[in-house]
Amino acid sequence: MDIQKVGIVGAGQMGSGIAHVFALAGYDVLLNDISAEGLQKAVALIDRNIERQVSRGKVTAEDKAAAMARIATTLKLADLGQTDLVIEAATERETVKQAIFEDLVPHLQPHTILTSNTSSISITRLASRTDRPEKFMGFHFMNPVPVMQLVELIRGIATDGPTYDALLAVVGKLGKTAASAEDFPAFIVNRILMPMINEAVYTLYEGVGSVKSIDESLKLGANHPMGPLELADFIGLDTCLAIMNVLHEGLADTKYRPCPLLTKYVEAGWLGRKTQRGFYDYRGEVPVPTR
Ligand SMILES: CC(=O)CC(=O)SCCNC(=O)CCNC(=O)[C@H](O)C(C)(C)COP(=O)(O)OP(=O)(O)OC[C@H]1O[C@@H](n2cnc3c(N)ncnc32)[C@H](O)[C@@H]1OP(=O)(O)O
Numbered sequence: 449m450d451i452q453k454v455g456i457v458g459a460g461q462m463g464s465g466i467a468h469v470f471a472l473a474g475y476d477v478l479l480n481d482i483s484a485e486g487l488q489k490a491v492a493l494i495d496r497n498i499e500r501q502v503s504r505g506k507v508t509a510e511d512k513a514a515a516m517a518r519i520a521t522t523l524k525l526a527d528l529g530q531t532d533l534v535i536e537a538a539t540e541r542e543t544v545k546q547a548i549f550e551d552l553v554p555h556l557q558p559h560t561i562l563t564s565n566t567s568s569i570s571i572t573r574l575a576s577r578t579d580r581p582e583k584f585m586g587f588h589f590m591n592p593v594p595v596m597q598l599v600e601l602i603r604g605i606a607t608d609g610p611t612y613d614a615l616l617a618v619v620g621k622l623g624k625t626a627a628s629a630e631d632f633p634a635f636i637v638n639r640i641l642m643p644m645i646n647e648a649v650y651t652l653y654e655g656v657g658s659v660k661s662i663d664e665s666l667k668l669g670a671n672h673p674m675g676p677l678e679l680a681d682f683i684g685l686d687t688c689l690a691i692m693n694v695l696h697e698g699l700a701d702t703k704y705r706p707c708p709l710l711t712k713y714v715e716a717g718w719l720g721r722k723t724q725r726g727f728y729d730y731r732g733e734v735p736v737p738t739r
């Protein structure tokens with residue numbers, strides 16, 4: 449199947465990163481969000497990130513100009529009806545995602561493949577609420593999208609072979625590597641990564657270490673590029689908590705119980721980098737641990 453036009457729903461950190469890599473790979477991108485300001489910020493962020501690639505000699509100025517010209521934005525979900533592939537990358541809440549698919553489906557062409565960048569939610573359940581479960585898949589990019597090599601491909605119970613093959617070809621065109629995961633809560637990467645992050649929050653909650661000592665321990669003692677609390681702030685603490693809740697409810701095992709301290713940070717609106725405060729305070733020149 450020939451995919452040329454790609455619609456992206458949600459212009460947050462993931463939606464903007466996905467738009468970035470698709471535009472550079474030659475796809476026409478239509479980016480949708482509920483906020484005009486969010487769309488403006490996303491385009492400015494993509495521009496800055498591609499400019500950095502230009503300054504490091506990884507992308508030419510001509511390729512950057514062509515990529516930016518391929519990105520259009522819209523506040524109307526219905527405009528995505530003309531695309532060949534839709535990637536939903538809105539907030540990690542099932543009700544939000546279901547409402548988006550419900551509004552979008554009547555506008556889609558019959559051939560359009562529908563995907564979600566969800567970190568954890570059942571692909572089979574999301575697909576079952578659309579008119580095309582056989583053309584529905586989990587299409588899970590990693591953060592930061594322009595840098596991370598992996599894309600998880602998750603088939604729902606009804607996903608057909610041509611849909612999987614089409615997305616595998618797209619991953620190849622993006623120059624990334626696909627890993628196939630079965631449709632169980634949080635798939636592969638987050639099934640393993642998120643309990644580690646949650647355990648780091650428990651380690652902090654129980655006073656075993658401070659934010660600084662926990663992050664330094666994993667960076668210097670296990671060669672992780674970021675400490676687990678720094679990484680949680682980078683991902684977004686609301687997203688981390690949502691993923692833990694999906695694991696806890698979906699696998700019905702207390703080992704996935706979200707740490708009460710993680711819940712407290714989310715309740716405070718301290719969601720990490722995106723709100724300037726989480727396990728670190730980012731409002732000054734250098735991040736300062738909040739505990
Ligand atoms: C929650 C989910 O559902 C799934 C997930 O995504 S889980 C999260 C997975 N991601 C990770 O685990 C990331 C862990 N962190 C890292 O790998 C690294 O810290 C990092 C790649 C983010 C930054 O690396 P670093 O060496 O500290 O920084 P730096 O040298 O500044 O950056 C390396 C490159 O990444 C680029 N980069 C860094 N942050 C970026 C961003 N937010 N957007 C775009 N590009 C970025 C830099 O421009 C640089 O590019 P070049 O190689 O072309 O120079």
Ligand SMILES: NC(=O)C1=CN([C@@H]2O[C@H](COP(=O)(O)OP(=O)(O)OC[C@H]3O[C@@H](n4cnc5c(N)ncnc54)[C@H](OP(=O)(O)O)[C@@H]3O)[C@@H](O)[C@H]2O)C=CC1
Binds near residue numbers: 457481486682
């Ligand atoms: N953060 C990460 O590291 C990763 C996240 N993901 C997944 O990607 C998805 C997005 O995450 P992320 O980009 O981090 O989250 P962000 O909070 O950065 O962005 C979410 C965006 O979706 C917008 N949005 C909310 N509701 C709607 C809607 N109804 N229609 C259109 N846009 C909407 C939000 O707007 P507003 O701000 O106005 O509410 C915001 O711009 C989630 O499913 C997450 O689990 C996957 C891989 C990694």
